[in-house]
Amino acid sequence: MIAIDMHVHPGTKEYLVDAGGKYLADALAYFHKKDAVVSVETMAKHYRDLDMVAVLLAWDTETQSGLPPVTNDYIAEIVKNYPESFIGFASVDPWKGKIAVAELERAVKTLGLKGLKLHPIAQAFYLNDRRFYPLWESCAGLKIPLLVHTGTTGVGAGVPGGDGLKLKYARPIPYIDDVAADFPDLTIIGAHPSWPWQEEMLALAVHKTNVYIDLSGWSPKYFPPSLIRYANTMLQDRILFGSDYPFLSPERWIADFEKAGFKPEVRQKILLENAKRLLGL
């Protein structure tokens, strides 16, 4: 295994079409990936050929979008069929309240999923809203990381009104910062370079050691210098490779990463070692 890709969506119809609706149709157009739908077999072969393991993410925006989720059972089934290629992260819709908490417990204890992925913009909620604190308590109790989208998003991008989605929910401070402060035992991964709040995310990760950053969704070619500087120094043990497949391919990401100014001694930590430690592998 040469790398762990910490941020991978199923490139299948179940995610891109059924659960994604107009939101992901617009995301695919925004990323110039109109014909992205593949089979699970193709996706597994893609990662096997690259000698990488992919962290595969469920998706549930039902309250906000009215669309069906990519269920935790669907992700668990893929992991069961391709254990050499995939590790599964659950998703729940925070607005489902007690049902969401119970579903998370089931997804981890019964289905064997290893983390929780949330998208505050697509799910239209603030992380620091006290109504959702039982979910963060549950994550901490289950000892699983919380992977949370930060910064702007391809979802609903490039159309008038952004499909009605609001970017405010994905600001690191105060939303992630509050939860990181209130749950020091909870590991939180801020997904993506957090534009336009990159400096906030870096400050938050420097201040709180339970906070990690995944670098998915952007080619390293476009990373701001501050992100590369902190990845090379103070944050080198808490920065993680992620592609955001199928929107960005892992091979394109790695090719651009090699040229982006990361120190050779830090490279292996970002691609593999930090994720291994985080996932307890």
Ligand SMILES: [Zn+2]
């Ligand atoms: Zn993503």
